[in-house]
Amino acid sequence: MNKPAAFPEDAPASLQKRIRTEIEAKILSGEWGPGYRIPFEHELTVQYGCSRMTVSKAISALAEAGLVTRRRRAGSFVARPKVHSAVLDIPDLRSEIEGRGEAYAFKLVACTPRAPKAKNAEEIDLARGGELLALRGVHFANGRPFAIEDRLISLVAAPLARDADFAAQPPGAWLLEHIPWTEAENRISALGADTESANLLAIAPGTACLAVERRTWRAGEGVTKVRQLFPGEAYDLVARFGPSRG
Known part of the structure; x- marks a missing residue:
């Protein structure tokens, strides 16, 4: 591992934030996937030229945010995403x-x-003081x-969504x-x-x-809330379980 230039002018608090931010970026970008062991604390102290306490506080903050799990004597690992409900995907x-061999299309109705x-x-919590991007579309x-x-997207969590072309790429993707x-x-x-939904789905009212409603968070901060409505005969949900562990 190459050691970057030291930053002696950085106060411990700002360096702690820098360490956390850089590790968080690797996790949220997918570069470090679930289960990946992040460098040991003594390796990070060398990499950043700082004290063990500064590194430990940065890792603790990541653990509190649910991004890493700390295992005694084994190190710290990227946490697996948490999913509430039986449907784990x-x-x-x-x-x-x-995958069914059918042609896919998406029509953006409103944005x-x-x-x-x-x-x-729920909307106030998702917006976090900013605006929401409200979208409606139909999958074919x-x-x-x-x-x-x-779908509602927090423009605080995803500011680039304001200018995204969702007619070309569906918002979920x-x-x-x-x-x-x-x-x-x-x-x-x-x-x-209802009548409006029935018209969009080309089915009879009633x-x-x-209905599948989903909310997602990144590091504890809301990103999106979506409801997808499927005709009953068109879609099913399957989940596989194992016995719970004490």
């Missing part, structure tokens, strides 16, 4: 549709920046409507590429399609649909 609908709704706690399989997607998630929550429910 965030599907890429394009890959799923093309508008807006403030969070005044009495909606072989020319048939496959799912409606209603764009987010997976640009803002890797570290924690996700799924909610699954069944409901009848037809049974599967």
Whole structure:
């Protein structure tokens, strides 16, 4: 490992932040994937020319954010993403549709920046003092409507989303590429399609649909909230389990 130039003018607090930021960037970019062992603390003290305490505080901050796990005598490792619910994946609908041998397409219906709704706690929390990007689109399989997607993106967490071309690249795929998630929550429910949704899905109003609502976070900060609505016969969700461990 090449040792970079020392930064003696850096105060311990600013150097601690720099160490955390650089490690966090490697994790969130995917360069260091889940399970990767980050350099030992004594290696980082040499790399950054600082005290063991400064490194330890930086790693502790990453652990508190859920990005790394510390194992006694083994070191620190990139944490595996946390998923709340039985469905342990965030599907890429394009890959799923093309995996069925069908042609995929996406139509962007609306894309508008807006403030969070005044009495909606989830939206206010997601916005974090900024705006939300509200999107609606339809996924198609072989020319048939496959799912409606209603999505909110935090423009604080993903400022580049404001200028992204979501007509060319669906928002879910764009987010997976640009803002890797570290924690996700799924909610699954069944409901009848309202008139507007039924028109977009080319089904009769009241037809049974599967609604998948998902929220994702990066290092504890909200990134997006999305609801995908599927005609009941078009989609299913499968999860494999093992016994829980004490």
